[in-house]
Amino acid sequence: MRHLLRRIAFYLAALWASVTINFILPRLMPGDPVQAYVNRLRGQGTITQATLDAIRLQLGVSNDPLWIQYFHYLGNLLRGELGIATSHFPTPVVQVIATDLPWTIGLVGVASIISFLLGTLLGVVVSWKRNSWVDTVVTPLLTFFSAIPYFWLALGLLYIFSFNMGIFPLGGGYDALSDIYPGWNLDFILSVLLHAILPALTVVISSISGWVLGMRNAMVTTLSEDYVLLARAKGLPERRVMFTYAARNAILPNITGLGMSLGFVVGGALLTEMVFSYPGIGFDLLTAIRGFDYSLIQGIFLMIAIAMLTANFLSDIVYALLDPRVRHERG
Amino acid sequence: MQQETNNSTPNVQEASSPAQVAPVVLPGNVAGTTGKVQSQWKAQLSQITSNTRMMIGIGILLFFILVGLVGPLFARYDPHTLTNDLFQAPSATHWLGTTQKGEDIFARLVYGTRVSLLISFTAAAGSTLLSVLIGLLAGYSGGWVDDVLSFITNIFLVLPGMPLAIVVASFAVKGAWTIILVLLFTSWPWGARVLRAQTLSMRQREFVTAARTLGEKPWRIILFEILPNEIAIVASSFVGTFIFAALSEVALEFLGLGDVSEPSWGVILYWAQTDGALMTGGWWQFVPPGLCVALLCAGLTFINFGIDELANPTLRNERRLARRKKKVA
Numbered sequence: 001m002r003h004l005l006r007r008i009a010f011y012l013a014a015l016w017a018s019v020t021i022n023f024i025l026p027r028l029m030p031g032d033p034v035q036a037y038v039n040r041l042r043g044q045g046t047i048t049q050a051t052l053d054a055i056r057l058q059l060g061v062s063n064d065p066l067w068i069q070y071f072h073y074l075g076n077l078l079r080g081e082l083g084i085a086t087s088h089f090p091t092p093v094v095q096v097i098a099t100d101l102p103w104t105i106g107l108v109g110v111a112s113i114i115s116f117l118l119g120t121l122l123g124v125v126v127s128w129k130r131n132s133w134v135d136t137v138v139t140p141l142l143t144f145f146s147a148i149p150y151f152w153l154a155l156g157l158l159y160i161f162s163f164n165m166g167i168f169p170l171g172g173g174y175d176a177l178s179d180i181y182p183g184w185n186l187d188f189i190l191s192v193l194l195h196a197i198l199p200a201l202t203v204v205i206s207s208i209s210g211w212v213l214g215m216r217n218a219m220v221t222t223l224s225e226d227y228v229l230l231a232r233a234k235g236l237p238e239r240r241v242m243f244t245y246a247a248r249n250a251i252l253p254n255i256t257g258l259g260m261s262l263g264f265v266v267g268g269a270l271l272t273e274m275v276f277s278y279p280g281i282g283f284d285l286l287t288a289i290r291g292f293d294y295s296l297i298q299g300i301f302l303m304i305a306i307a308m309l310t311a312n313f314l315s316d317i318v319y320a321l322l323d324p325r326v327r328h329e330r331g
Numbered sequence: 332m333q334q335e336t337n338n339s340t341p342n343v344q345e346a347s348s349p350a351q352v353a354p355v356v357l358p359g360n361v362a363g364t365t366g367k368v369q370s371q372w373k374a375q376l377s378q379i380t381s382n383t384r385m386m387i388g389i390g391i392l393l394f395f396i397l398v399g400l401v402g403p404l405f406a407r408y409d410p411h412t413l414t415n416d417l418f419q420a421p422s423a424t425h426w427l428g429t430t431q432k433g434e435d436i437f438a439r440l441v442y443g444t445r446v447s448l449l450i451s452f453t454a455a456a457g458s459t460l461l462s463v464l465i466g467l468l469a470g471y472s473g474g475w476v477d478d479v480l481s482f483i484t485n486i487f488l489v490l491p492g493m494p495l496a497i498v499v500a501s502f503a504v505k506g507a508w509t510i511i512l513v514l515l516f517t518s519w520p521w522g523a524r525v526l527r528a529q530t531l532s533m534r535q536r537e538f539v540t541a542a543r544t545l546g547e548k549p550w551r552i553i554l555f556e557i558l559p560n561e562i563a564i565v566a567s568s569f570v571g572t573f574i575f576a577a578l579s580e581v582a583l584e585f586l587g588l589g590d591v592s593e594p595s596w597g598v599i600l601y602w603a604q605t606d607g608a609l610m611t612g613g614w615w616q617f618v619p620p621g622l623c624v625a626l627l628c629a630g631l632t633f634i635n636f637g638i639d640e641l642a643n644p645t646l647r648n649e650r651r652l653a654r655r656k657k658k659v660a
Contacts, residue, residue, distance in 0.1 A: 010482075013486065148621070149581050152600070159617075267493070289587065290587070294502070305494070
């Protein structure tokens with residue numbers, strides 16, 4: 001219990017840190033967000049002092065002392081007010097993020113789970129065939145894969161399969177130009193799946209090596225255990241030894257890893273979404289960066305931070321439940 | 332206040348006893364004659380050169396350093412010059428083609444190698460320095476100093492690195508130094524955490540107790556007794572941060588958060604994307620820089636494998652045993 005309370009306190013502190021970073025950054029940097037915003041508005045009529053003040057108020061930049069601004073900011077956050085997304089004027093930031101989230105979580109969540117399952121399975125196979133050609137070919141190849149910038153992989157896939165071969169669409173979340181209506185109809189679902197294949201492939205390829213190598217290393221340790229030797233000596237079929245004896249005991253670190261990687265779902269594939277113009281968090285972050293939409297950038301960062309912290313917290317709890325040593329050591 | 336869940340470099344952490352770290356221990360820490368020290372250096376050098384993965388990695392890294400140093404001399408065009416050949420595919424005149432504005436991509440690539448390497452190297456070096464400082468100080472001091480430093484480290488560990496980098500970079504003035512500082516700011520906690528854990532266990536060792544009994548000053552113990560025994564971890568954390576920095580630098584610049592007028596690998600990709608090279612079939616604009624990053628990072632990963640094997644004899648022996656087994660069979 002004490003361990004749990006300490007972890008809760010820690011994650012609250014981390015949350016406070018990310019909120020405070022969000023508050024301090026725009027006030028620390030030489031660029032004035034209000035000025036940047038105004039520069040964007042130029043050409044849309046003259047800007048009066050009243051408008052300027054209104055923008056100031058809306059962005060939370062005022063002439064009050066810093067600590068009063070800070071409490072204003074915290075109060076707004078607690079009420080779920082993150083300001084207006086200027087790149088989607090006049091939609092509030094919260095609403096923009098809420099529209100993005102299902103896309104991102106759907107795409108990256110499913111892709112992460114596929115990657116975990118495939119990678120763990122491949123890790124078992126590779127470790128079983130250790131020092132055979134499978135291991136000597138697959139392991140260095142995966143090392144190279146993990147070194148590729150994943151957005152560049154996305155560019156490559158997009159170029160080959162969409163531009164050259166025309167198999168997949170060039171971007172977007174579904175075919176918005178034809179008469180497909182978003183909802184639970186077959187056309188829409190098929191269109192969504194077709195649009196998701198390449199981005200999902202990018203996520204899988206760029207994240208699979210971690211699972212494979214992690215599982216391989218854990219398997220190498222368990223394979224030298226006595227119970228595996230015993231299982232073999234008993235003459236159990238290879239597959240049984242591999243999965244129910246070795247893999248079952250080696251999978252724990254990977255499961256904890258899965259918890260962590262689910263925290264990366266929201267912020268883990270930002271650039272992939274940007275390349276594929278996928279209507280998720282990442283693509284809106286790009287729009288926000290291009291349009292100097294500071295409220296949206298901050299809102300997205302906060303969202304990603306919360307997702308990360310929650311996932312970390314949950315995997316901490318699961319870990320403590322699974323491994324009693326963690327609980328007792330801290331007491 | 333330690334986190335068990337984030338094991339980024341398990342092999343290095345396993346190398347906990349001084350005997351295991353021994354091959355990479357600086358000779359200065361070992362009592363002996365000059366002759367012995369020299370032969371030890373030789374032994375270490377031969378250990379490094381006999382490690383295939385290490386040598387491949389070092390080869391790749393040296394290649395890029397060489398390109399960064401002398402490459403621009405071989406380029407036939409200035410990376411900033413707008414020629415009249417707009418959007419040309421690779422040819423004899425433009426080895427890697429040109430951009431929509433007519434800039435020679437080969438010139439931009441070799442010049443960009445210099446920029447990208449400098450940025451990621453500086454960021455990695457600064458970040459390693461910071462993590463050594465914080466990790467060793469926290470691990471050696473213990474008490475409230477450790478509590479405070481570990482707390483800060485752990486907070487930075489759970490904050491999402493790349494999004495944080497994007498947020499900071501989008502507010503700051505655009506330029507190479509911003510990228511360096513942002514990367515430094517977001518990459519130090521990994522090394523700090525590993526080094527703290529290692530220092531914590533080093534502090535209990537007899538040679539540290541002996542040094543303390545002899546009345547050595549704390550900073551001397553940290554720098555000359557403990558640090559040399561952690562060189563393998565420092566090196567591997569530096570290389571790891573270098574990889575992170577190289578990948579993130581390209582990503583940040585691809586987003587247009589760097590100085591887009593100075594060609595670097597990421598900036599070439601930024602312009603390829605902005606000018607819509609992809610949708611007009613201009614593959615030569617985005618293939619070369621991406622390949623360079625991938626190759627560099629793969630090389631650095633190989634170096635890290637090599638360091639692991641040097642520092643952790645069990646890994647090395649596993650290989651040797653496997654080889655021997657094959658011979659017998």
